[in-house]
Amino acid sequence: MSDRASTVLLRFGPMIYGPTVLFALGEGAVIPLIPVIAAQMGAHVATAALVASALVVGQLWGNIPAGWTVARLGERLTMAIAGTLSIIGVLGMVLAPALGVFTASVFLIGFCAAAFGLARHSFMTTRVPLAFRARALSLLGGTFRLGMFVGPFIAAGLLAVFGSELAAIWFFGGCLAATVLLVLLGPDPERLIGAEPEAAGDEPIMAEDTGEAVTGSIPTAALRRAEGGRDGVFKTMWRYRRVLSRLGLAAASLSAVRSARQVVLPLWGVSIGLDAQTIALVVGVSGAIDFALFYASGQVMDRFGRLWAALPAMILMGAGFLALAFTHDLASAELWFGVFAAVLGVGNGLSSGILLTLGADVAPKADPAPFLGSWRTLTDAGGAVSPLLVSAITAIASLSIAVGAVGVLGFVGALAFVRWVPRFVPRDVPR
Template sequence: MTTTRPAAFSLRSIAVPAFGPALLFSIGEGAILPVVALSARDRGASVAVAALIVTLIGLGSWFFNLPASLITLKFGERWAIVGAAAASAVALAAAAVSPLVPDGIWLLAAAMVVVGMAASVFSLARQKYLTEAVPVILRARALSTLGGVNRIGIFIGPFIGAAVMQFGGITAAYWAGVVAMAAAAALSVTIPDLAAVPGPADGTPAPQPTLRSVAASHAGVFLSVGLGVLLLSALRASRQVVIPLWAEHLGMDATQASLIYGISGAIDMLVFYPAGKLMDRKGRQWVAVPSTLIMGTAMLLIPLSTGFVGLLLAALLIGFGNGISSGLNMTLGADFSPDNGRGQFLGLWRFMADAGATGGPVLLSGVTAAASLGAGVGATGVLGFAAAAVFAITIPRLRHRRNY
């Protein structure tokens, strides 16, 4: 029997409609993330309330992962992506006009919740789309590129926001986000439809699984590989807090801390595609284990740093480890997701990942409060070694080649 070679497919053929909206959406997010807390403060919020409003984005995304899977199932990947980008544009417009509204702090808070919810739908739908549109042999490269594009957008978004704020103040950053989100929605309309999956020969539609049935039938995956994903997400989220906190601990000013963070982020963006290629050719373990070991080691080195150079070297190591793991969570989710019930599975998968992303900084804060910042950083470093051990044991070698 002759089969079509997966190599005949080219990522370039779907590059603009598949990755363009993701870039624009993340640019919109990046443009507003640095100013949300400042906006809240301008509207009279305390420091604690301002921090909470920023956190609402992540909480909205986390808790909406499961409904997001149902929305994607109902409307399809393309229209879920379009709707999520449009909803985010409307939410950012509401945030922009919140200073004109009495008690505008509540409107700002509601807008951030909607942005988080929209991000959940957008991310799940685009992951599901690429999982089904791209041949398995190119899956890691496609999803690593998706993760890398998101990093690029988050990186350059603040610069765009800073540029427009020179002319229109903080509100201009939100309008920049509106433009980016609206452009993402418009470009998403061009996403090609997926080929229809042939139904059963007798014409009887296959029963649709529920979130509960998928959770029960794949409990082994969630409690094994899923645990590694949770630990990796906790490690990733913690690194974003650790670098500026340790820089402050060493007495550095905001400019030095930002420089270290920015250089680490630049390294992060340079290695995503080679890592995806390695995962496709050698297997997921070749990236999952080294990346978590590298980040865990770097975290343990941070408390040993005593100056700018030492912290910079540790941050570069973190950036490299995080960069090569770009798309890893999405790739593993795609690998283990069933053909029937993929949306529900990915919703549960993303829920676990976001739980880790929320719990990592909480662990850092708790250990720091109980002991010291150095101990807190060390505790987050241990997460990397734990994740590496889980991945080494639970990821079957070359399992992603099961389809051919």
């Protein structure tokens, strides 16, 4: 990484990466305990799963309003508001007198997580030079992975010390308070890092004049006036419907395959008769491989192009799922489970930051936030639908067929990336 890249990324630490780690640490500590707390409040297994899904549903619903908020209030204020409202959600979880209030609080936290995430994405889109955009966004994804990886261990330690799940929720509240203070009292990123000159002079990256989004640039006042002011969220969705319905759906397929991994691995371990400790160890090793490779994805995208990270990741995960589907009844099923869990970890690690980077690449240069709200809604929807599809196919046929279907989806997504990345991101080779 060049000196300039190192300098800029270090300057992002206290204002972008620091708050991300804090938010993800708290969220990662609470997420595994949501169904447990719901069950303690009287929910059945299916209801507890529904309560846990409120976090994802809230995130889905929050992306579009988050795009509107970031476009009008700015990234820093949006992050502060989202963090403050999340504290209210934490208090609701702690003090909830009934399951409905607890569920609404979980929904609110998911809603605010969408705004927090989109604000960071929009900020990086408009202020990171194209030459090392992928590394910056992969590092952003890596900080989130770090929090989600370490958070459950912190929750386990708090449970051992205090003997109550509420301790993890209070920990989340403390992380949120620190996040808000860091955002409000830390250096103002919009003043320290202004318009990126080389981005402002970029020519459109479309291979043809299709009216699609182009590489993100700085939403300066002059540029907005020249383009007729801001577009609303829904107008932006309609204007860039082609890129969203093509490259956006390809990105959604990647999100779906990623999400399936989190569901399939534990289920597969149970189905072949492994105990909980062994399953946790295999899933943990897969997660560790995933986390170790997050920065490699950014290096590949910046040096060789976006497709060279997206395509190997999708092929690896697709092949891993498809091959795993044929090992269920083998005598060495446990060995193959460990092998393909590692393969999926490699594929997922190599895909770190791809969705953020592609979204930034194709965001409209004048005002990226509304477009990114739509982009993130598509990718989050892919991640939310995937576990439901695995569950439905398993109920109708078998787990092996469901896993094989996810593998096929991985290959279909790889073909979609081959088809649409060169069209919408033709400057895929670094300058």
